[in-house]
Amino acid sequence: xxxxxxxxxxxxxxxxxxxxxxxxxxxxxxxxxxxxxxxxxxxxxxxxxxxxxxxxxxxxxxxxxxxxxxxxxxxxxxxxxxxxxxxxxxxxxxxxxxxxxxxxxxxxxxxxxxxxxxxxxxxxxxxxxxxxxxxxxxxxxxxxxxxxxxxxxxxxxxxxxxxxxxxxxxxxxxxxxxxxxxxxxxxxxxxxxxxxxxxxxxxxxxxxxxxxxxxxxxxxxxxxxxxxxxxxxxxxxxxxxxxxxxxxxxxxxxxxxxxxxxxxxxxxxxxxxxxxxxxxxxxxxxxxxxxxxxxxxxxxxxxxxxxxxxxxxxxxxxxxxxxxxxxxxxxxxxxxxxxxxxxxxxxxxxxxxxxxxxxxxxxxxxxxxxxxxxxxxxxxxxxxxxxxxxxxxxxxxxxxxxxxxxxxxxxxxxxxxxxxxxxxxxxxxxxxx
Numbered sequence: 001x002x003x004x005x006x007x008x009x010x011x012x013x014x015x016x017x018x019x020x021x022x023x024x025x026x027x028x029x030x031x032x033x034x035x036x037x038x039x040x041x042x043x044x045x046x047x048x049x050x051x052x053x054x055x056x057x058x059x060x061x062x063x064x065x066x067x068x069x070x071x072x073x074x075x076x077x078x079x080x081x082x083x084x085x086x087x088x089x090x091x092x093x094x095x096x097x098x099x100x101x102x103x104x105x106x107x108x109x110x111x112x113x114x115x116x117x118x119x120x121x122x123x124x125x126x127x128x129x130x131x132x133x134x135x136x137x138x139x140x141x142x143x144x145x146x147x148x149x150x151x152x153x154x155x156x157x158x159x160x161x162x163x164x165x166x167x168x169x170x171x172x173x174x175x176x177x178x179x180x181x182x183x184x185x186x187x188x189x190x191x192x193x194x195x196x197x198x199x200x201x202x203x204x205x206x207x208x209x210x211x212x213x214x215x216x217x218x219x220x221x222x223x224x225x226x227x228x229x230x231x232x233x234x235x236x237x238x239x240x241x242x243x244x245x246x247x248x249x250x251x252x253x254x255x256x257x258x259x260x261x262x263x264x265x266x267x268x269x270x271x272x273x274x275x276x277x278x279x280x281x282x283x284x285x286x287x288x289x290x291x292x293x294x295x296x297x298x299x300x301x302x303x304x305x306x307x308x309x310x311x312x313x314x315x316x317x318x319x320x321x322x323x324x325x326x327x328x329x330x331x332x333x334x335x336x337x338x339x340x341x342x343x344x345x346x347x348x349x350x351x352x353x354x355x356x357x358x359x360x361x362x363x364x365x366x367x368x369x370x371x372x373x374x375x376x377x378x379x380x381x382x383x384x385x386x387x388x389x390x391x392x393x394x395x396x397x398x399x400x401x402x403x404x405x406x407x408x409x410x411x412x413x414x415x416x417x418x419x420x421x422x423x424x425x426x427x428x429x430x431x432x433x
Contacts, residue, residue: 151296316340
């Protein structure tokens with residue numbers, strides 16, 4: 001499953017918003033000549049309060065049943081725009097018949113009608129709409145379509161890794177809700193790490209499937225450069241999971257930095273859910289255990305949270321390389337996250353006539369291939385100026401440059417000019433030019 005179009009209405013700060021991938025991006029092909037149908041790294045930008053999280057919640061609503069929507073949202077004020085009587089979300093998706101199953105709510109597979117579902121028999125389209133009316137419960141344009149047998153998981157910005165009984169209970173009793181509830185509520189992904197331990201325990205008891213699955217997962221983690229440089233998982237046992245560093249020392253996995261632990265836990269959770277949905281037989285490309293070929297949608301709110309800039313630069317490309325058929329929809333404030341972007345959507349400013357827009361090809365190229373300074377020159381990242389003190393120093397640098405030109409610098413001026421040029425090297429270089 002991939003999402004081609006999203007429309008949301010009256011969800012938190014968002015009155016009305018449409019996100020629809022341009023056709024040239026939708027029809028992009030991979031190195032095998034396969035139409036990716038929207039797979040890739042799609043970034044949503046916007047200042048705090050403009051609706052990045054609301055956008056992701058809107059897409060998640062469409063995947064959930066009405067009852068699970070109410071369980072996820074918990075209360076109307078958490079999602080309903082003030083002064084409105086309903087909220088609505090609609091997505092248009094394509095499914096891959098080799099992996100996905102779309103049924104009616106009795107569990108019977110849907111018949112793919114080219115007149116209704118588009119001309120592409122391999123990737124038929126479906127429109128899913130959920131409308132929740134205040135005091136009146138759920139209403140849906142399409143009662144007949146259930147897409148819960150497609151792969152779709154959302155990670156909210158409140159990701160934590162401590163043991164959480166609520167998260168464990170939801171995961172066991174309502175796995176469909178677990179896949180989306182993280183975008184609505186704080187959720188622990190400690191269970192992702194625990195899954196590795198459970199596979200190891202089952203392996204010790206002679207379960208051959210668990211032994212094979214554990215080996216495949218460890219091969220993936222240790223051979224895809226997701227761990228700190230020189231590190232690998234060296235042992236998994238009842239004592240825990242241990243990493244071996246490049247210098248030969250070992251540390252428990254929970255002593256990793258929050259950034260690495262955040263990414264690793266998300267990746268393991270994705271692998272765990274893919275295994276649950278499709279089985280390991282469909283996960284990998286032949287014997288290449290570093291490439292997951294399953295299609296689906298992964299949403300990550302504030303993907304840059306906890307990440308060092310060096311990881312922000314490469315995380316998108318890493319996901320695209322190792323999950324080439326997955327559609328990632330991520331929110332961020334960081335231009336570094338955009339370096340791997342196939343599209344960047346800029347949310348509209350509330351109270352204006354703006355509708356939101358995708359960066360043009362020229363703008364996207366500036367973000368992907370230019371410097372950080374060139375990216376921040378785009379209005380997509382808002383006005384990023386200097387601090388008041390920095391502005392004063394820039395004015396003083398200009399004054400001293402003029403004095404140098406006129407040959408009027410004192411020894412104290414020369415020292416101050418040298419310090420300012422060291423503190424403001426780009427500005428100093430431009431002035432010299």
